[in-house]
Amino acid sequence: MKTESAADVVDDTVLFRVEGRTGVVTLNRPRALNALTRPMVVRIDAALAAWAEDPAVEQVLIRGAGERGLCAGGDIRAIHDDAKAGNTASAAFWADEYRLNARIARYPKPYVALMDGIVMGGGVGVSAHGSVRIVTERSRVAMPETGIGFVPDVGGTHLLARAPGELGTHLALTGTAVGAADALLCGLADHFVPAERLPGLTAALARTPVHEVLPRFTTGPGDGVLAGARAWIDHCYAAGTVEEIVERLLGQDDPAAAEAAEAARTILAKSPTALKVTLAAVRRAAGLGTLEQVLVQEFRVSCNALASPDLVEGIRAQVVDKDRTPRWSPATLAGVGDAEVRRFFAPLGEGRELRLP
Numbered sequence: 001m002k003t004e005s006a007a008d009v010v011d012d013t014v015l016f017r018v019e020g021r022t023g024v025v026t027l028n029r030p031r032a033l034n035a036l037t038r039p040m041v042v043r044i045d046a047a048l049a050a051w052a053e054d055p056a057v058e059q060v061l062i063r064g065a066g067e068r069g070l071c072a073g074g075d076i077r078a079i080h081d082d083a084k085a086g087n088t089a090s091a092a093f094w095a096d097e098y099r100l101n102a103r104i105a106r107y108p109k110p111y112v113a114l115m116d117g118i119v120m121g122g123g124v125g126v127s128a129h130g131s132v133r134i135v136t137e138r139s140r141v142a143m144p145e146t147g148i149g150f151v152p153d154v155g156g157t158h159l160l161a162r163a164p165g166e167l168g169t170h171l172a173l174t175g176t177a178v179g180a181a182d183a184l185l186c187g188l189a190d191h192f193v194p195a196e197r198l199p200g201l202t203a204a205l206a207r208t209p210v211h212e213v214l215p216r217f218t219t220g221p222g223d224g225v226l227a228g229a230r231a232w233i234d235h236c237y238a239a240g241t242v243e244e245i246v247e248r249l250l251g252q253d254d255p256a257a258a259e260a261a262e263a264a265r266t267i268l269a270k271s272p273t274a275l276k277v278t279l280a281a282v283r284r285a286a287g288l289g290t291l292e293q294v295l296v297q298e299f300r301v302s303c304n305a306l307a308s309p310d311l312v313e314g315i316r317a318q319v320v321d322k323d324r325t326p327r328w329s330p331a332t333l334a335g336v337g338d339a340e341v342r343r344f345f346a347p348l349g350e351g352r353e354l355r356l357p
Helices: 038-052 076-085 089-105 156-161 167-174 180-185 195-205 210-216 227-237 242-250 257-268 272-288 291-305 309-320 338-343
Strands: 014-019 022-027 059-064 069-071 111-115 118-120 132-135 140-142
Touching: 014 038, 022 038, 038 059, 038 089, 059 069, 059 195, 069 111, 076 089, 076 309, 089 291, 111 195, 132 180, 132 210, 156 167, 156 272, 156 291, 167 227, 167 242, 167 257, 167 272, 180 227, 195 210, 227 242, 227 257, 242 257, 242 272, 272 291, 272 309, 272 338
Parallel strands: 022 059, 059 111, 069 118, 111 132, 118 140
Antiparallel strands: 014 022
16 A cells, blocks of 8 residues: 555545554544544545555554544544434444444454553544554543443444453443553453553564564553452442442442442433443343444444434533533433333344445
8 A cells, every 4th residue: 555645645634654564554633632533434444455455564553643542532523413413424434433343353464553542432443453452551441432322332342241240331331441451451452561662662563573572562551440349340230220230339338338339420420321221232242242243233223322312412511512411311210211222222224234344
């Protein structure tokens, strides 16, 4: 693949270079925390397809421009506007995005993701399905969708369903951002490299295969939070419903009582509908097997969420008006019935389902 230059590219929101033996993808919207747009996704997918067939490119590296993070997710303001108008641009974006997630997971060459700084939502999708996932002391990895009336997607329910015990359920419902050690524990990353060593690692990758390079740069991540909380997390989140999970969290005895109660408060601030659909999605993902099957399920859930008032309201409260006071509908967990949850998993109809290669 020809390396793009500034003169070649009108859209510079994502940059591509071949540096030695490595194809480098740089998400280049630092003022927007490198949030993904559909054109960015389409161009990344095309570059990966070309590099997969290029013998001169032996491995791929993805990184984010700026100091704040790899990627904060998709452009949710655009999703808000699309859902509010009743249009279908979001569905088209998700179809392209989920196909890219599947390509990354099956990529035939090492796919190295620098998960430095903020890595959330769609940022997880372009990194955590890769074969070499690197976190730093600055990493904050999360699937925070329930806070905007949405459900973890981009293969997130596949990843969270496979975390040890009920850690994935905890992260899915609360949207908690985790650091390096906990990302490693949950299977969202593979290696810890101090941030100050990333420039040296990137330079070395131009000359050397990643698995030969990594031992020179990796070290221990230090202690996380989740390992010591496994007992109460596994007990509370094994419950059958969100209501029972909250009840167990609020009923914990010392020394976990304060932590568990804080988790309950966090959950109760999220969209009740999104919480119930998220719990069902993670549990269903555990039984589906392949990432592709989960992505098909997630596409149904995401498209059906466009008709939910909570998606528009959640983005309004968090991103558009920023008043942080969403008015969920229904406003309580008790108001969300099983039939409403099942609606999110309903087939979309002929010609509308996600098709993966």
